[in-house]
Amino acid sequence: LAKTTQPISMDSYEGQEVNITCSHNNIATNDYITWYQQFPSQGPRFIIQGYKTKVTNEVASLFIPADRKSSTLSLPRVSLSDTAVYYCLVGDTRDTGNQFYFGTGTSLTVIP
Amino acid sequence: DTEVTQTPKHLVMGMTNKKSLKCEQHMGHRAMYWYKQKAKKPPELMFVYSYEKLSINESVPSRFSPECPNSSLLNLHLHALQPEDSALYLCASSQVSGGAYEQYFGPGTRLTVT
Numbered sequence A: 001l002a003k004t005t006q007p008i009s010m011d012s013y014e015g016q017e018v019n020i021t022c023s024h025n026n027i028a029t030n031d032y033i034t035w036y037q038q039f040p041s042q043g044p045r046f047i048i049q050g051y052k053t054k055v056t057n058e059v060a061s062l063f064i065p066a067d068r069k070s071s072t073l074s075l076p077r078v079s080l081s082d083t084a085v086y087y088c089l090v091g092d093t094r095d096t097g098n099q100f101y102f103g104t105g106t107s108l109t110v111i112p
Numbered sequence B: 001d002t003e004v005t006q007t008p009k010h011l012v013m014g015m016t017n018k019k020s021l022k023c024e025q026h027m028g029h030r031a032m033y034w035y036k037q038k039a040k041k042p043p044e045l046m047f048v049y050s051y052e053k054l055s056i057n058e059s060v061p062s063r064f065s066p067e068c069p070n071s072s073l074l075n076l077h078l079h080a081l082q083p084e085d086s087a088l089y090l091c092a093s094s095q096v097s098g099g100a101y102e103q104y105f106g107p108g109t110r111l112t113v114t
Helices: none
Strands: A009-013 A018-023 A032-038 A045-050 A053-056 A061-064 A070-075 A084-091 A106-111 B004-007 B010-013 B018-025 B031-037 B044-050 B053-057 B064-070 B073-079 B087-094 B109-113
Touching: A009 A018, A018 A106, A032 A061, A032 A070, A045 A053, A045 A061, A045 A070, A070 A084, B004 B087, B010 B018, B018 B031, B018 B087, B031 B073, B044 B064, B044 B073, B053 B064, B073 B087
Parallel strands: A009 A106, B010 B109
Antiparallel strands: A018 A070, A032 A045, A032 A084, A053 A061, A061 A070, A084 A106, B004 B018, B018 B073, B031 B044, B031 B087, B044 B053, B064 B073, B087 B109
């Protein structure tokens, strides 16, 4: 089981790039890495997913080194509305009752 | 429609009450999940239904009883809860079961046990 750890909190000024790391030392060959964003009193929302190297979409980039034991979520030019908790999750595509866990979460505060 | 709905939004119940939480999705997803989230903690997986069959039960106490009447609906029946069960209960769905599939979450039910 690939349990994950993240920094508890981060602060950033508006307009800056923010990088949030997630450690998953026991990641398995078939595991993917997914990041979610959660605002207070709401359910998490999917941001981005990757398996290796780099993935980019309209809101974020995800960097995964060759050993896949960590990953970095990059948010370009953050705004106040990006203040939220960010979770990484490691899991595979098997429908065999396998377990998966959200990371500890990183609370990002964007400062004006 | 990429929405997962949950009712009620808020629920206050006594330790002897019986209540149910409801979740619905119309995305054709074949996996549905219940999570429990305490304040400032990550969501904890409680149950997974895959093709309307229970596939994961994370050693959840029997006072929580899930039910999946059909592929669009998921219920969580509550009975004889304890104050420490107070939390945000989140429902989610995905195309099929598996941690690698994008999960769509509902807004949650805020449960308070008195």
